[in-house]
Amino acid sequence: MVSANNELTYDSKIEGDVIVTRADAVINWIRSNSMWPMPMGLACCAIELMAVAASRFDIARFGAEVMRFSPKQSDCMIVSGTVTYKMSSAVRRIYDQMAEPKWVIAMGACASTGGMYRSYAVLQGVDRILPVDVYVSGCPPRPEALLDALVKLQEKVKRERSFSKLNTA
Amino acid sequence: MPKALDAIAALKGRWAGVSDRASLDQPAINVPAPDLLAVLGSLKADHGFDMLSDISGVDWGVGASPRFTVVYHVLSTTGHEYVRVASDCPVDASPEVPSATAIWRGADWHEREAFDMFGIRFAGHPDLRRILMWDGYPHFPLRKDFPLSGVDTDLPDLEVVAETKTNAIAAPMAGGPFVAAPGQINMTEAEPRAKDESWNERRPKPGA
Amino acid sequence: MPVEHSFPDSASRDPKGEFETEKMSISMGPSHPSTHGVLRLQLELDGEIVTKADPVVGYLHRGDEKIAENMTYNQFVPYTDRLDYLAPLANNMAYAIAVEKLAKLEVPPRCQAIRVITAEMARISAHMMGLGAFGIDVGAWTVFLYSFTEREKLYKLFEELTGARFTTSYARIGGVARDLPEGWAGRVDAFCDQFLPLLEEILSLLTRNKIFTDRTQGIGVISKEDAVAYGLTGPNLRASGVPLDLRKDKPYSGYEQYDFDVAVGSKGDAYDRYLVRGEEMRQSVRIIKQAIAKLPGGKWYAEDARRIFAPPKEKVLTSMEELIQNFMIVTEGPQMPAGEVYFEAENPKGALGFYIVSKGGGVPWRLKIRAPSFCNLSILPKVCVGAMVSDVVSILGSFDFVMGECDR
Numbered sequence: 001m002v003s004a005n006n007e008l009t010y011d012s013k014i015e016g017d018v019i020v021t022r023a024d025a026v027i028n029w030i031r032s033n034s035m036w037p038m039p040m041g042l043a044c045c046a047i048e049l050m051a052v053a054a055s056r057f058d059i060a061r062f063g064a065e066v067m068r069f070s071p072k073q074s075d076c077m078i079v080s081g082t083v084t085y086k087m088s089s090a091v092r093r094i095y096d097q098m099a100e101p102k103w104v105i106a107m108g109a110c111a112s113t114g115g116m117y118r119s120y121a122v123l124q125g126v127d128r129i130l131p132v133d134v135y136v137s138g139c140p141p142r143p144e145a146l147l148d149a150l151v152k153l154q155e156k157v158k159r160e161r162s163f164s165k166l167n168t169a
Numbered sequence: 170m171p172k173a174l175d176a177i178a179a180l181k182g183r184w185a186g187v188s189d190r191a192s193l194d195q196p197a198i199n200v201p202a203p204d205l206l207a208v209l210g211s212l213k214a215d216h217g218f219d220m221l222s223d224i225s226g227v228d229w230g231v232g233a234s235p236r237f238t239v240v241y242h243v244l245s246t247t248g249h250e251y252v253r254v255a256s257d258c259p260v261d262a263s264p265e266v267p268s269a270t271a272i273w274r275g276a277d278w279h280e281r282e283a284f285d286m287f288g289i290r291f292a293g294h295p296d297l298r299r300i301l302m303w304d305g306y307p308h309f310p311l312r313k314d315f316p317l318s319g320v321d322t323d324l325p326d327l328e329v330v331a332e333t334k335t336n337a338i339a340a341p342m343a344g345g346p347f348v349a350a351p352g353q354i355n356m357t358e359a360e361p362r363a364k365d366e367s368w369n370e371r372r373p374k375p376g377a
Numbered sequence: 378m379p380v381e382h383s384f385p386d387s388a389s390r391d392p393k394g395e396f397e398t399e400k401m402s403i404s405m406g407p408s409h410p411s412t413h414g415v416l417r418l419q420l421e422l423d424g425e426i427v428t429k430a431d432p433v434v435g436y437l438h439r440g441d442e443k444i445a446e447n448m449t450y451n452q453f454v455p456y457t458d459r460l461d462y463l464a465p466l467a468n469n470m471a472y473a474i475a476v477e478k479l480a481k482l483e484v485p486p487r488c489q490a491i492r493v494i495t496a497e498m499a500r501i502s503a504h505m506m507g508l509g510a511f512g513i514d515v516g517a518w519t520v521f522l523y524s525f526t527e528r529e530k531l532y533k534l535f536e537e538l539t540g541a542r543f544t545t546s547y548a549r550i551g552g553v554a555r556d557l558p559e560g561w562a563g564r565v566d567a568f569c570d571q572f573l574p575l576l577e578e579i580l581s582l583l584t585r586n587k588i589f590t591d592r593t594q595g596i597g598v599i600s601k602e603d604a605v606a607y608g609l610t611g612p613n614l615r616a617s618g619v620p621l622d623l624r625k626d627k628p629y630s631g632y633e634q635y636d637f638d639v640a641v642g643s644k645g646d647a648y649d650r651y652l653v654r655g656e657e658m659r660q661s662v663r664i665i666k667q668a669i670a671k672l673p674g675g676k677w678y679a680e681d682a683r684r685i686f687a688p689p690k691e692k693v694l695t696s697m698e699e700l701i702q703n704f705m706i707v708t709e710g711p712q713m714p715a716g717e718v719y720f721e722a723e724n725p726k727g728a729l730g731f732y733i734v735s736k737g738g739g740v741p742w743r744l745k746i747r748a749p750s751f752c753n754l755s756i757l758p759k760v761c762v763g764a765m766v767s768d769v770v771s772i773l774g775s776f777d778f779v780m781g782e783c784d785r
Contacts, residue, residue, distance in 0.1 A: 040408060042415055043437055043781050044462035044544060047506070051532075054525035069410035085337045086303045087415055087436040089326035090407050092333060116455065118340040119440030120310050120319025121302065129333040140544060193716040194478055220605050222721065225732055225745035242719050242732065242747075246605060246619060249626040253719060275608030278755040286442070301435035301784060310443060317440070317447050346447040349709045352736030361708055 027162035031075070031101065032154035034063040038074035038098060040091055042081025045108040048140040049080045057143040062150055071097040076153065078146075079130070082110035083123040092129045103157070105149050106132045109139045172248040176216035180208055190255055195242075197253035202266045205256045209241065210272050218243040218252060221269070224279035226287040228313050237264040237289055258289060268294040286311035318342045400428060405769070407436045413510060413773060414780030418757070420769070427769060430761035432754055437784040445744035449710025450476050450550050453744070458544040460746065461782040463506045464499035464725045466535070469548035471722035474629055475731035476550045476711070478718045482682055487675040488552050489631035494565065494668045495538070495547065496630075496722075497661040501572070502531045502543075503725035504654045504661075507777035511651065512583060514774035515592045523579050530568055537561060550711045551686030552678025562669045569662045576662075580655050593647040597760050597772035600645060607759075608752040611727030612657060613776060616642035616649040623723035635667045647775035654777070657725075685711040710739015726750050726779060746785050750778035 037059075039049055052059045059065050068074050071094045083091055095104070106126050109115035112135045114124035126132065133156060136149040173196045181187045184204045190197035200208045212218045222242040229236055235257035243252050258264030268291035269276040280291040281300040288309040291297060299306060303325050308315055318340040324330050347361045406417035415436035421429035441460070445453050457472040458465035470492045477484065484492075505524040512520030532542040537558055539545040547554050583589045599609070604617040614621060622639040624632045640656035642649030678686045687706045688699040705712075715737040721730040727749025734743040753776055761769050 044459055046414070047462060047543065051525065051529070054529070055522050056526065056529045069408065082437060082439055084436060084438055085322075085324060086438065087407060089324065089329040090436075092326075092329045094408060096332075114340065117439045117444070118342055118346075119317055119444055120308075120315070120337075120340070121438050121440045122340065124338070124340055128335045129329070142542065191716065192718075193481070193714075194718045194720070197717070221608050222728070223719070223730055223732060223745065223747040225743070225747075227734055227743050240717075240732065242730070244721075246621045249621075251719065251721075253717070273608070274603075274606045274759075275752055275755055278751060282751075299435075301438040303435070310440065315443075317443050348447050348449060348452075349739055351446070351740040351742045352715070352738050 024162045028158045028160060031162070032157040035076050035103075035150065035154065035157070036066045036068060036074045037064055037105075038071055038077040038094070039067050039069070040077055040079045040081075040094065042079070042083065042087065043110065045080035045111070045140045048143055048146065049078060049107065052143040052146050057147065059147065059150070062147065062154070064150060071095075072099055074098060075101065076103045076105060077130075078105045078107050079111040079126045079132075080107040080140075082115065082117055083126050083129075084121050085123055086121070088123050088129055091126065095130050103133045103153055104130050105134045105136065105146075105153060107136045107146060107149070108141055109137060112137065115139060172216065172245065173250040173252050176212060176218070176252065179216070180211060183211070184208060190253065192253060195251040195253050197255065200254055200256045202256050202259050205254075206267045206269065206272070209243070209254065209269055212243055212252065212254070213272055216245075217247060218245045218250075220244045220246050221273040221275050221279075222251070224269070224276060224283060226283040226289050226311070228287055228311060230313050234261055235259070236261040237287060239266050239283065239289060241269070263290070264288065265290040265292055267292050268297075270294055285309070288312070317346060398424060407433075413778060416754070416773075416778075416780055416783075418761075418769065418773075420761070420766070422766065425765045427761050427764055427766065430758050430769070432757045434751070434754065434780070435784050437780045439785065441785040442744055442746060445741055447740070449739045450713065450741065451706070451711060454548060455544070455546045458546055459781055460748065460785065461503070461724060461726055461729070461750070461779045462543065463779060464496075464503035465543050465545050466495040466499040466539075466547055467503075467722070467724045468729060469546065470496050470630065471720070471724060471729045472731055473548035473550055474722065475718060475720035475733060476713065478720050479713045479716060479733060479735055480550075480682070480685060480711075482551055482679055482685065484552055484679050485675050485677070486631065486673045488677045488679070490668050490672050491553055491557060491677060492548070492630050493632060493635070494562075494665055494672075495535075497665045497668075498531055498534065498565070500661045500725045501658050502528050504658050504777075505531075507654060507725075508579070508583075508651070511774035511777065514770050515589060517583065517586075517589070520579060520582055523575075523582075527572060527575060527579075530572075534561070534565055534568060537564075549678070549686060551682040552676075556677045562672060565665060566669050569665055573659070573662055576655070576658055583651070584655075590648060592767075592771050593651060593775065595644075596647045596764065596768050597775060598644065598646045599756065599760060603756065603759065604645065607756040609727070609756060610749050610752065611724070612640075612650055612653045613727065613753050615640060616653045617645035618643055623721055623728055627721075629720075629722065632664075634671070635664045637664050637667075647771050650775040650777070682711075685713075706739075712739055713737065713741075721747065724749060726777065726782060727753060729782070748782040748785060750780070750783040753778050754783055 041049055106112045111126045114122050134149045134153050136145055138145050177196050186201040186204050188199045190199045222244045225240050227238045237258040239256050241254040280294055283289050284297055285299040285301050305325050322337040324336055349361045401422045404419050407415040417433040419431040420427050441456050457468045460468045505528050509521035509524035536542050539547045599617045601618045604614050620641045637660045640653045642653050687703050692699040693703045713735050715735055717734050719732045721728040730747030732745040733741050736742045
């Protein structure tokens with residue numbers, strides 16, 4: 001999607017080897033193409049997350065293979081698996097420790113809405129405790145679906161105003 | 170005669186309270202709670218049932234008496250046979266049986282789970298606290314009077330509760346799991362019905 | 378002239394030569410970089426040595442047993458997938474056989490052979506994953522990627538058979554969901570042929586690797602008595618020297634017709650557990666090849682199970698009696714007699730047991746899942762004491778547990 005905001009250059013040869021562009025476009029381009037996930041791998045969806053990181057589906061093509069389990073070094077939290085009430089406080093604390101700007105992908109039915117576990121122990125959707133950017137359906141979602149979600153997140157990031165996130169508390 | 174049946178005959182001879190239990194597969198016995206540790210110890214030491222496979226609690230329903238039963242499955246690693254030992258909890262309101270941790274160390278976690286899910290206490294257990302639910306959880310989930318969707322409860326981490334303004338809520342069921350009741354074979358009663366029939370789309374929930 | 382520095386807390390100034398340290402209490406988990414799920418280990422450390430370890434489980438407790446009391450027997454099959462989510466086909470089979478025991482239902486030989494083939498493929502998949510995760514934990518990335526490539530080939534086969542890569546929900550009470558597609562058995566055979574040399578290659582990356590052997594030999598030793606006392610089952614038990622394998626000792630689903638060996642370790646350390654799993658994969662390939670060679674024809678479900686197994690769709694849509702049968706089974710559930718059963722199957726992680734109390738009808742009264750990982754983890758407080766923190770990582774990796782199963 002090309003709009004005035006995220007077009008990287010308007011005429012690449014006008015200044016020779018120097019490219020003149022907008023701050024938003026460059027910053028969003030950098031952020032979206034190196035989105036380091038924080039894998040909150042809780043249950044079965046974590047196995048599909050690992051499959052995405054492995055050789056066949058290869059999330060490294062999208063710049064997101066750096067799955068650091070440290071919240072301070074990651075941009076995007078991929079909540080994959082059932083969030084129980086017991087685990088919910090840990091998930092929220094880790095989200096709070098992530099540095100701005102940060103995004104959340106709710107992967108799978110359990111993370112999106114509680115999935116097929118309508119019971120006393122399961123949080124009915126991780127959006128009760130975190131602001132979610134992309135929901136992926138599936139139980140578990142195919143790795144291609146997760147890559148599609150990552151691409152949608154990248155498009156969302158490209159549409160944003162890059163400094164607006166700094167102003168939110 | 171297989172080892173399990175030998176063992177049961179010997180146990181019935183030594184303790185008068187031991188009786189046969191109806192079972193579809195393995196030999197099973199009922200043991201009254203005071204004799205339980207002695208019977209289990211004898212099964213392990215004298216008859217070679219050296220591994221404890223499983224301890225589970227069963228809740229027979231709010232009106233039943235005895236209400237709670239603790240069922241042990243023991244396995245002999247050399248004879249490859251199972252025996253089921255069931256013991257009713259004597260007091261319905263506060264169920265308690267002696268703990269088998271002295272006989273098998275693995276009973277530890279199974280008993281903690283039975284306590285967590287049913288509220289059955291195990292006398293002599295070294296560290297009886299919740300294992301699957303969080304420590305301050307006030308209910309016993311697998312009891313028959315506890316609904317599947319749960320009950321509104323406070324989450325333990327107050328900071329997170331304040332930040333997210335959420336608590337443990339009853340999962341939305343829209344009337345409850347639509348399933349046939351267990352044990353009913355009369356055709357009308359066996360049809361899946363909403364467990365909570367006090368409300369539907371046309372008639373709102375009373376008291377809401 | 379050298380300047381004399383004075384450090385007030387220096388050990389060399391201590392007259393006795395030893396100084397007091399405080400024990401540190403740290404919580405390892407529930408979100409930690411080991412790909413084993415949400416386990417929390419509350420460790421008390423004296424420097425680098427663990428003095429107390431208290432595992433806290435339950436972070437993935439989803440209420441499966443309560444859900445089972447509110448589902449018909451067939452409706453519960455997808456929940457069994459998600460118990461040991463690395464080998465869903467094995468869980469499905471264990472559950473179906475447990476419920477069939479209630480009705481004393483015998484399934485035809487083709488169904489048994491299909492179940493054995495899929496369960497052994499699931500075993501290979503689960504052990505590959507365990508190997509990969511263990512490799513990553515001790516620092517070997519390549520093993521993880523190689524094992525995932527093999528697993529992707531298995532996923533392709535599962536998808537062709539059941540429609541899903543994993544979480545297959547393939548078993549039904551009284552049979553399996555559908556027959557083998559055309560040529561599938563041949564493809565599985567071809568997979569097995571190309572898998573064996575690749576397995577040797579992957580194992581050769583670790584078996585004589587000095588770093589790996591230093592990190593795993595002598596670590597986490599579990600004696601025979603301890604293993605039996607704590608209820609360990611599966612490769613963990615066999616690595617400690619107890620030759621208990623339910624496929625050989627209490628055969629089910631036709632396992633007695635197949636010729637295979639049981640790997641038993643001697644020392645009970647992490648290296649033995651790794652070796653036992655490697656050998657089990659080779660034996661699984663052996664079983665699959667025999668099962669495919671002997672694959673009988675016939676039906677893949679019990680035809681005489683009138684009130685239990687839904688008849689095939691073409692009959693349901695054309696004939697009145699099958700229509701009624703289908704309706705009753707779907708709405709009220711497969712009708713089981715009253716009684717209690719307990720059945721354990723040899724799953725990749727250990728012995729997965731189902732204790733079912735039925736009062737009749739299509740819905741169980743109580744379903745208890747005896748999870749192998751729950752019992753395997755109960756020995757952690759004993760095994761971790763005296764080990765260093767990095768050894769704890771090796772121990773966890775060698776145990777190969779799954780939290781979905783442990784917490785249900």
